[in-house]
Structures are given as C-alpha cells and as structure tokens.
Amino acid sequence: MSRSYSHLGVVVLAGGLLTGGGVTGAAQAQDADPGAIVNALVTAGGNQPKVRASGAKGVCVKGSFTPSAEAPGLSKAPHFTKTVPVTARFSMGGSNAKISDKAKPVTRGFAMRMTDPSGDMVFVVISAPVFSTKTPQQLLDFATVRAPGPDGKPDAEKIKAFATANPETTRQGAWLNARPVPASFAGVDYWGVHAYTLTNAKGVATVAKLKWVASAGQLGLTDDELKAKPDSFYADELKERLAKGPASFDLVALLGEPNDPVNDPTVAWPEENRKAVKLGTVAIAAIEPDATCDAATFDPVVDLPEGVAGPATDPMFAVRSPAYAVSLSRRAN
Numbered sequence: 001m002s003r004s005y006s007h008l009g010v011v012v013l014a015g016g017l018l019t020g021g022g023v024t025g026a027a028q029a030q031d032a033d034p035g036a037i038v039n040a041l042v043t044a045g046g047n048q049p050k051v052r053a054s055g056a057k058g059v060c061v062k063g064s065f066t067p068s069a070e071a072p073g074l075s076k077a078p079h080f081t082k083t084v085p086v087t088a089r090f091s092m093g094g095s096n097a098k099i100s101d102k103a104k105p106v107t108r109g110f111a112m113r114m115t116d117p118s119g120d121m122v123f124v125v126i127s128a129p130v131f132s133t134k135t136p137q138q139l140l141d142f143a144t145v146r147a148p149g150p151d152g153k154p155d156a157e158k159i160k161a162f163a164t165a166n167p168e169t170t171r172q173g174a175w176l177n178a179r180p181v182p183a184s185f186a187g188v189d190y191w192g193v194h195a196y197t198l199t200n201a202k203g204v205a206t207v208a209k210l211k212w213v214a215s216a217g218q219l220g221l222t223d224d225e226l227k228a229k230p231d232s233f234y235a236d237e238l239k240e241r242l243a244k245g246p247a248s249f250d251l252v253a254l255l256g257e258p259n260d261p262v263n264d265p266t267v268a269w270p271e272e273n274r275k276a277v278k279l280g281t282v283a284i285a286a287i288e289p290d291a292t293c294d295a296a297t298f299d300p301v302v303d304l305p306e307g308v309a310g311p312a313t314d315p316m317f318a319v320r321s322p323a324y325a326v327s328l329s330r331r332a333n
C-alpha cells in the first residue's frame, strides 16, 4: 500500500503513539503471508468449502447513511455531506458457516459499504473494542494453534500455551465473556478497532476510533433465554425487527488524545474519557439477497474516500486487503 500521510496534522511516533504534528513512521516489518493466514483461519473453522475466512455465517442487508451536521467539520468525504445508500452484512466471527448464533466468546461482525458516485466508503467492524492480535504473524499463529486435531477438536494445551505467551490475544475473549450474548445483530455496539485519520476540507486531521452505537441499546440474553434459543435465530429476528422499522446505529468518532496507541488494535482507548462526535446514522431497512454481499468483498483498506484514512503504522490494517481478496477468490471459484 503506498499512501502519503505527510499532509496530515498528526505524528505517529515509531512506537505508534499519537502526538501533534505530521505523520511519520513506517509499518513494522510483518511478513506473514495473507494466503497462509486465510488458510489457517479456514482450517480453524473446520475447513468448510466456499466459506469466508471470517464472518462465514451472516445476513446481507441494505439501508442508508445520513451524516450529522458535525461530520464535514471532521472529514471531507462526500459520504459525510448527504444521505447515501448502504449495502451491509451482519455476521458471526470465524469461518464456520454452521456456527451457533449462541456462540461465546465470538464477535458479531458488521461490514458496510456506503456508496457514492465518487467511490465507496467501507467499514468492517466487530462487537468488541479490540481485535485479538496485533500483528499478522500473531494472527497466523493464533489461528494455527486452533486447527482441529484428528478428533475434530483443537488442542486445548496448545491454545493455553499460546495465550500465556501472548497475553494481549486474550483481551477480546475476556471482553466478550464479560458480556451477555447479543439477542440481535441490531442490539449490540460495533467498533472499528483501528485508529483512523479524518481530514476535513481545510486539511485539518483528527485521529479517531470509530464506534457504531446501536439505537436499540445492548440487548443481551440471560442464560435462560440463551438456552431456549435455537442455534440460528439472528436472521429471523432481524427480519421481524425490520418489518417494524429500520434498525439504526449512530456512527461516533472517539477522538484520540496524546499517547493513545494508534498501531495496536488489541488495545482499547479509555472511551469514557474521550470526546465523542456523532458523524451520522446508519439505518438498516431491509434484508438483501445473499448474492449481493457474496459477489464482492468489503475491503476496509482500499475502499476509503479522501478524508478517511486507515493507520499507516498498524500492521493489522494493511494486511486485511490482500487477505480479503484471497478469501474472495477461494470462495468464488
């Protein structure tokens, strides 16, 4: 990926912390092959044919995005100047297309494409403020230790040893385990996990993490409610919900402060102490045929407009584009 960040008004130090100034610093050398990561992710989910390497089970939907009055003050993206159409997909984390909707600790995913004649704005986000790994090599290792053995189960000892040696990879699971299983794809918040840089028409750059706040609130299932549910209920729940009206999410920018890490998606910012600016509202209106979402991939790296940039120093960000492309070619052929 060759992108110039020199026009931005922030500095990312070699250590990946946010300070004031212009952006410098190259991504750390990370050499895990995106194809190998995709293979390991698919293997960990039981090696099912024609599946996404993550988010294999999901529901395709459509709706619109309406920006707030404040949004253009932060970003010059055309998508922040008018209501635009949205194609989106809610999903369960992982490559097991038969995973139970009751699974825990598993992220729920929300991939969305805001379309505009000038180009798309794509975000692919999860129901946790942190990702599970901080480098592509660590993701490869994380997935590899989860490969099922001859008995169809991964080696619990190997997983334990990996977690002990890589404590930051346990944060996401701990966060999810501390919360109930969502009752609805529309009843949980989603996070972009990476630090984005928003640049307005005057060239002023702001580093922010993005969060999608569910208008329905956090709809968690009690243990008894969870037990009573079938393994697949999200698709029907969403259909019933949308028959009554759109399911919406406020897109909020949580503004970075000095020393907030910008290159490590396993670390959350203390968001209760960060200024939050509403950028707009995503309103999901209807179910869309799977084919619409299956035809392409939601590429959160390449499909960004001027005025929204991913983090140059976060190695987990850049690797998503080639990995999603490999996954698409595997499931499309």
Ligand code: HEM
Binding pocket: 034, 037, 038, 051, 052, 053, 054, 055, 056, 058, 089, 090, 091, 108, 109, 110, 111, 124, 125, 126, 131, 136, 139, 192, 193, 265, 296, 297, 298, 316, 317, 319, 320, 323, 324, 325, 327, 328, 331
């Ligand atoms: C770091 C934050 C990340 C988040 C929040 C995230 C989230 C998601 C979500 C929600 C999906 C489902 C997309 C859909 O419904 O079509 C997905 C798909 C996928 N993710 Fe990620 N992911 C992240 C990082 C990565 C990384 C680092 C890799 C690999 C290096 C990766 C590999 C994939 C692949 C291969 C797919 C399937 C894409 C397709 O077939 O269309 N993800 N991801």
